[in-house]
Structure formats: structure tokens, C-alpha cells
Amino acid sequence: MVEPSESSTSVPEEHEPASPAYRPPFARGYPRDPALDRLLDAFLEGNHALVFEQAPELARSTHDPAIARAALDLHRRLRPDPLALAMLGGTGALLLLLILWFYAHRHGHLPPPPRRPLRAPPRGSLAFWRKHHPKFLTDRSSTLQYDHSRTMEGLAHREGGPATERRKNMTNWAGKTAVITGGTTGIGLAAAKALLAGGAKVLVTGRNEATLGAARAELGAGAIVVKSDTANLADIDALAERVRGELGQVDFVFVNAGIAVFSPLEQVTEGFYDQLFAVNTRGAFFTVQKLAPLVRQGGSFVLNTSVVDEKGMPGTSVYAATKAALRSMARTLSAELLPRGIRVNAVSPGPITTPIYGKLGLPPEAQAGFQQQMTESNPMKRFGRPEEVARAALFLAFEATYTTGAELPVDGGLTQLLASEGGPSA
Numbered sequence: 260m261v262e263p264s265e266s267s268t269s270v271p272e273e274h275e276p277a278s279p280a281y282r283p284p285f286a287r288g289y290p291r292d293p294a295l296d297r298l299l300d301a302f303l304e305g306n307h308a309l310v311f312e313q314a315p316e317l318a319r320s321t322h323d324p325a326i327a328r329a330a331l332d333l334h335r336r337l338r339p340d341p342l343a344l345a346m347l348g349g350t351g352a353l354l355l356l357l358i359l360w361f362y363a364h365r366h367g368h369l370p371p372p373p374r375r376p377l378r379a380p381p382r383g384s385l386a387f388w389r390k391h392h393p394k395f396l397t398d399r400s401s402t403l404q405y406d407h408s409r410t411m412e413g414l415a416h417r418e419g420g421p422a423t424e425r426r427k428n429m430t431n432w433a434g435k436t437a438v439i440t441g442g443t444t445g446i447g448l449a450a451a452k453a454l455l456a457g458g459a460k461v462l463v464t465g466r467n468e469a470t471l472g473a474a475r476a477e478l479g480a481g482a483i484v485v486k487s488d489t490a491n492l493a494d495i496d497a498l499a500e501r502v503r504g505e506l507g508q509v510d511f512v513f514v515n516a517g518i519a520v521f522s523p524l525e526q527v528t529e530g531f532y533d534q535l536f537a538v539n540t541r542g543a544f545f546t547v548q549k550l551a552p553l554v555r556q557g558g559s560f561v562l563n564t565s566v567v568d569e570k571g572m573p574g575t576s577v578y579a580a581t582k583a584a585l586r587s588m589a590r591t592l593s594a595e596l597l598p599r600g601i602r603v604n605a606v607s608p609g610p611i612t613t614p615i616y617g618k619l620g621l622p623p624e625a626q627a628g629f630q631q632q633m634t635e636s637n638p639m640k641r642f643g644r645p646e647e648v649a650r651a652a653l654f655l656a657f658e659a660t661y662t663t664g665a666e667l668p669v670d671g672g673l674t675q676l677l678a679s680e681g682g683p684s685a
């Protein structure tokens with residue numbers, strides 16, 4: 260027989276219960292008991308702390324199993340709904356996934372979303388371009404401040420564009436070694452930066468202490484910056500030894516060191532003539548001779564020539580001759596080195612914005628006029644950037660595996676088109 264509970268004994272059965280008349284459906288089967296009713300009241304009023312504390316107490320102390328069951332039932336109802344718990348957990352997990360996705364996207368761990376391919380603007384006459392796409396053309400009064408980002412080249416290489424993807428795939432040069440003569444400024448420096456960014460080990464040379472120091476600071480610890488005058492054969496021998504010691508075998512040599520000094524025929528002196536040939540031609544030739552034994556099979560040389568080896572321009576007779584000789588050497592040396600599996604090519608820049616224009620030996624007004632003339636006579640109506648030549652040189656060095664003895668113009672179409680035709684097509 261069931262013993263009556265202590266609490267129920269203190270409140271006779273016939274007494275009115277303390278609970279309200281209304282009982283929720285789940286409590287309709289609860290026995291009448293003042294202590295239990297107090298707990299039910301507290302539950303209905305939302306005083307869950309009291310129920311949480313006293314329901315187990317009542318279940319323990321009562322002798323009536325029905326009251327104990329009801330007290331425990333009330334206590335159980337305080338626990339959160341498992342469905343609500345599951346929904347809360349699900350929402351939390353979803354939020355976490357979103358945060359992870361956002362973080363991975365921001366840090367480039369996810370492929371970029373597909374984009375519409377860039378459409379090239381229609382080609383046409385220069386007048387057409389002037390009328391419909393004036394922003395693509397150079398402001399002639401500020402050649403060197405040309406807004407590159409508005410050209411097709413700039414558009415194609417905006418981050419995320421298809422060309423960016425191609426470029427990313429092409430710039431994995433981890434484990435490659437390269438030597439760049441004249442790598443402290445201009446085109447050579449741009450090539451060194453691109454190679455380092457692609458993971459290659461790079462040695463660059465130069466003469467001038469100030470630019471050597473600046474290059475050291477700009478290129479960082481990944482690059483070896485060496486003082487070496489390419490006009491001096493002893494320096495070239497020492498360079499070969501340094502390369503052997505620092506890099507061992509080499510994948511790519513960019514024979515880039517060069518000077519450009521212009522002079523009309525009647526003012527050319529023997530010293531002027533010899534100096535240009537000593538740097539641009541003799542230095543380049545012996546650099547190839549001394550470094551060729553260190554270039555591994557499958558490696559390559561790229562010689563930096565110039566459009567002037569094809570275009571006659573007043574005042575450049577000696578400079579142009581040094582570059583024409585270099586272009587010829589690229590062809591002949593490619594035949595000589597082919598049996599060793601080494602390719603030799605040349606890159607031929609048109610007007611490129613580099614410090615070389617401050618060293619032409621022209622007075623400032625003449626220099627400004629020269630730059631204006633170079634801009635106007637160029638089919639793309641602008642100067643090129645050192646990075647554009649560097650990319651072409653690196654293409655010849657690593658990608659153009661079926662090309663040797665060739666010269667690649669990087670000149671805005673200067674050697675191929677008439678200046679008055681065409682527009683900015685690349």
C-alpha cells in the first residue's frame with residue numbers, strides 16, 4: 260500500500276489546492292498535492308529556478324510515487340527542447356562554415372568565381388579609336404604618366420582576369436637559377452623581381468654603388484647583387500667564378516647590361532665608339548662565353564637588343580651598330596650552343612620607361628622632344644613598361660622551348676606597323 264506523502268498529509272485531501280483552476284494538459288494527471296501545486300504554479304509563472312531547485316527535492320522526500328513522478332516530470336520539462344537545440348546547433352554550424360568560407364576566399368584558398376571573359380574592343384583606324392575610346396590613347400603631353408590600367412594590356416592583367424590565371428601558371432620558377440647582367444635598374448630589375456616572385460634564385464650585376472645598394476634593398480635577401488663591370492673582362496671572369504660558387508648550374512642568363520648614348524656622326528669620338536661597343540657588344544659576348552659552361556642542358560640565354568638594330572634613327576649609329584652586332588650574335592651563338600641543348604634568343608625593346616633616358620647624353624629639352632617623338636611615332640602611342648619586356652624575356656627563357664636564334668620585338672608594333680595605322684591593340 261502506498262504511504263501518503265509528508266506534504267500531502269499536511270494538506271488534507273478535501274482542501275482547495277493552491278494551484279489555479281486551469282491546469283495545462285500535461286499536468287492534468289498530476290495528483291493533487293500542495294507542494295506539487297506550488298511547483299506547478301512556479302513553472303507556469305516562469306519561475307524555473309525554483310522548480311529546478313525544489314522538484315528533485317520533492318521527488319526525493321515524498322512517499323507518494325505519483326507525486327515523485329509528477330515532480331520529476333516537471334523538472335524534465337525545464338530542459339531545452341531537443342528540436343530547438345538541434346536547430347540552434349545547425350545555425351551555429353552554418354555560421355561557422357560561412358566564416359571559414361569567407362576566410363578561405365579572402366586568403367586565396369578557393370578558386371575565384373567564374374568571370375565573364377574580357378572582350379577586346381573592336382579594332383579599327385586610329386581615328387576610330389580616338390572617337391570611341393579616347394581613354395585608351397596616350398595623353399601626349401604626359402607620355403611617362405600614361406595610365407596603363409586603361410590599356411587592353413592593363414585590362415587583361417587585372418587581378419582575376421584570364422590573363423592573370425595564365426600568368427600565375429607561368430610563374431612557378433621554384434628551384435630555377437638565373438643571372439641578370441645589369442639587373443639593378445629598369446628592365447633587368449623588373450626581370451629579377453618577377454623571377455624572385457616566382458621562386459627562382461637570382462644573381463644580378465651592376466656597376467654603380469648607389470643603384471647596387473638600392474637593388475639590394477629592393478630585391479631583399481633572396482637575390483645576390485654583385486658589382487661587376489661588363490666592359491671589364493677580368494670582372495666577367497670573376498663573375499663566372501661567383502656564379503659557380505653561389506648558384507652552381509644556371510637555367511637562364513639575361514644578357515641585359517647596356518648603355519645608350521646618342522651622338523651625331525660628326526661628334527662621335529674613338530672613346531665614345533669603343534665605350535659603347537665595350538659594354539653593349541664585347542661585354543655581352545664574353546658574358547655568354549664565360550657563363551655558357553655553367554648553363555645546364557635545357558637552359559637558355561636571352562640577349563637584350565633594341566628596335567634600332569632594324570630602324571634607322573639619327574644620332575644612334577654607334578648604339579644601333581652595337582645592338583645589330585648583338586642580334587647577329589644571338590643567331591650564330593644559338594647555332595653553336597644548340598648541340599649542348601642551350602637556346603639563345605633576343606628580346607628587342609622599343610621605347611621603354613627606364614632610367615636609361617636620363618643617361619642618353621641629351622640636354623633636357625632635347626630629351627623631352629625625343630620622348631614625345633618616340634611616343635607619336637609608336638603605333639600604340641605610348642612607352643612600354645620594363646615589366647612588359649621582362650615578361651617577354653622570361654617567356655623566351657622558360658616557355659619558348661621550340662624557339663632559338665629569334666628576336667622578339669616588344670615595341671608597341673614599332674618595327675611591324677606604320678605609326679599612322681592601327682590603335683592600342685594589346
Ligand SMILES: NC(=O)c1ccc[n+]([C@@H]2O[C@H](COP(=O)([O-])OP(=O)(O)OC[C@H]3O[C@@H](n4cnc5c(N)ncnc54)[C@H](OP(=O)(O)O)[C@@H]3O)[C@@H](O)[C@H]2O)c1
Nearest residue numbers: 441443444445446465466467488489516517565611613615
Ligand atoms: N629602355 C629602353 O627604351 C630600351 C630600348 C631598347 C633597348 N634597351 C636595352 O635594355 C637594356 C636595359 O636597359 P634599361 O632600359 O633597363 O636601362 P637602365 O635602367 O639604365 O639599366 C641598365 C642596367 O645595365 C647596367 N649597366 C650599365 N652599364 C654596365 C656595365 N658596364 N657593367 C655592368 N652593368 C652595367 C646598369 O647598372 P648601373 O646603373 O650600375 O650602371 C643597369 O643595371 C640595355 O641593354 C638597353 O640597351 C632599352
